Amino acid sequence: MDRTTLDLWVGIFVAAGVAALIGLAMKVGNLTSNPIGETYTVTAAFENIGGLKSRAPVKSAGVVVGRVDNIQFDNETFEALVTLKIDKHYNFPKDTFANIYTSGLLGEQYVGLDAGGDEVVLKNGDKITHTQDAVVLEKMISQFLYNKASEGGEKKETETAQ
Amino acid sequence: MFNHLVKSLRGIGHRVIDRIWRLGCAARFFLQTLVLSGESLRRFGLTIREIYFTGVLSLIIILVSALFVGMVLGLQGYNTLQKYGSSEAIGVLVALSLVRELGPVVTALLFAGRAGTAITAEIGLMRATEQLSAMEMMAVNPIARVVAPRFWAGVISMPLLAALFSMMGVFGGYLVAVPLLGIDEGAFWSQMQANVDFREDIVNGVIKSFVFGIACTIIALFEGYDAPPTAEGVSRATTRTVVNSSLAVLGLDFVLTSFMISV
Numbered sequence: 348m349d350r351t352t353l354d355l356w357v358g359i360f361v362a363a364g365v366a367a368l369i370g371l372a373m374k375v376g377n378l379t380s381n382p383i384g385e386t387y388t389v390t391a392a393f394e395n396i397g398g399l400k401s402r403a404p405v406k407s408a409g410v411v412v413g414r415v416d417n418i419q420f421d422n423e424t425f426e427a428l429v430t431l432k433i434d435k436h437y438n439f440p441k442d443t444f445a446n447i448y449t450s451g452l453l454g455e456q457y458v459g460l461d462a463g464g465d466e467v468v469l470k471n472g473d474k475i476t477h478t479q480d481a482v483v484l485e486k487m488i489s490q491f492l493y494n495k496a497s498e499g500g501e502k503k504e505t506e507t508a509q
Numbered sequence: 510m511f512n513h514l515v516k517s518l519r520g521i522g523h524r525v526i527d528r529i530w531r532l533g534c535a536a537r538f539f540l541q542t543l544v545l546s547g548e549s550l551r552r553f554g555l556t557i558r559e560i561y562f563t564g565v566l567s568l569i570i571i572l573v574s575a576l577f578v579g580m581v582l583g584l585q586g587y588n589t590l591q592k593y594g595s596s597e598a599i600g601v602l603v604a605l606s607l608v609r610e611l612g613p614v615v616t617a618l619l620f621a622g623r624a625g626t627a628i629t630a631e632i633g634l635m636r637a638t639e640q641l642s643a644m645e646m647m648a649v650n651p652i653a654r655v656v657a658p659r660f661w662a663g664v665i666s667m668p669l670l671a672a673l674f675s676m677m678g679v680f681g682g683y684l685v686a687v688p689l690l691g692i693d694e695g696a697f698w699s700q701m702q703a704n705v706d707f708r709e710d711i712v713n714g715v716i717k718s719f720v721f722g723i724a725c726t727i728i729a730l731f732e733g734y735d736a737p738p739t740a741e742g743v744s745r746a747t748t749r750t751v752v753n754s755s756l757a758v759l760g761l762d763f764v765l766t767s768f769m770i771s772v
Binding site: 353354356357359360361363364365367368370371372374375376377402 | 557558560561564565568604608665666668669670672673675676677679698701702703704705706707710711715
């Protein structure tokens with residue numbers, strides 16, 4: 348084989364390989380769909396975070412505004428301390444509510460921010476004080492059963508009274 | 510009876526020691542290749558020639574099998590995901606399984622079969638026809654002149670081939686999912702992009718294919734270099750290349766995955 352055509356083929360091969368890598372990064376991966384640039388960090392304490400994981404999205408009004416950076420257990424208050432990284436472009440009032448929601452019935456969990464009405468905005472290192480825990484299915488079911496049982500008990504009591 | 514037992518025990522011991530001996534030789538061979546690879550990087554034409562033989566000529570088999578692997582993943586995944594009403598997640602399934610596992614592993618297995626055997630047979634025949642000895646006579650180190658360019662060609666080709674495999678596989682999955690099964694195109698791509706992480710998934714896949722490239726190429730080179738200079742010796746060495754490369758790839762895959770997935 349001629350030397351130059353061989354070089355050409357190798358060049359095509361390497362170019363195609365690099366193009367495939369870039370294609371994977373852009374089209375398949377989240378390199379382009381992750382527009383979160385500079386961020387600021389806020390923390391929030393939850394009594395129960397359910398199945399929340401680090402790198403889970405932080406959404407406000409359904410729009411991704413940041414990511415969960417870190418989850419730790421605070422051994423003094425016995426709460427989960429969640430660190431959120433939020434895009435610098437978005438400012439939230441100081442009395443913003445942080446909730447843990449589930450996307451869909453069995454989907455992944457994310458942190459939802461509901462903006463409050465305060466004039467002062469959250470700054471780097473601030474702590475969100477208003478939080479709501481993740482819904483734990485077992486707790487809900489047991490509460491439901493407990494309510495049902497007590498309802499039934501009341502009915503019986505009223506029946507016997509009559 | 511007793512004699513027979515001793516004989517078989519001795520046979521096992523002999524084999525084990527022989528394997529360990531060969532492992533040591535392979536490690537020394539690997540180090541020598543790395544030390545003597547200066548020439549192959551200075552005279553890059555040598556390496557380019559080998560990239561043509563190991564990389565470019567493997568393209569057809571890699572791309573065609575990737576297309577079919579992606580299409581099968583699409584069909585099988587759709588079947589199961591549909592039961593749970595989340596058939597849009599097919600893009601995630603295809604992309605993650607290709608980028609994380611199938612891309613690097615299947616490419617490495619095909620690479621061992623397509624390029625590894627060729628390398629072993631070529632170097633084995635060079636040894637059998639005393640070309641390597643002739644080089645030594647001319648004060649040319651065969652490891653620097655013959656082995657190192659092939660090594661670097663394999664190491665360079667492998668990640669590129671794996672990336673092409675993953676991309677082609679995703680395209681195959683797309684072909685089945687969107688035009689054939691009628692899944693929404695927007696959901697297919699956006700779900701994929703939302704769940705495939707660049708650092709965690711794609712870069713880890715590239716690291717894997719890089720390691721597999723080193724393992725497959727060095728095994729093929731060593732088996733060829735170490736082959737007995739007979740027709741039977743070369744044929745056995747070629748078989749050993751495929752067996753050992755496959756085992757090494759699958760074993761290394763487990764080790765690498767357990768390092769990468771740290772929950």
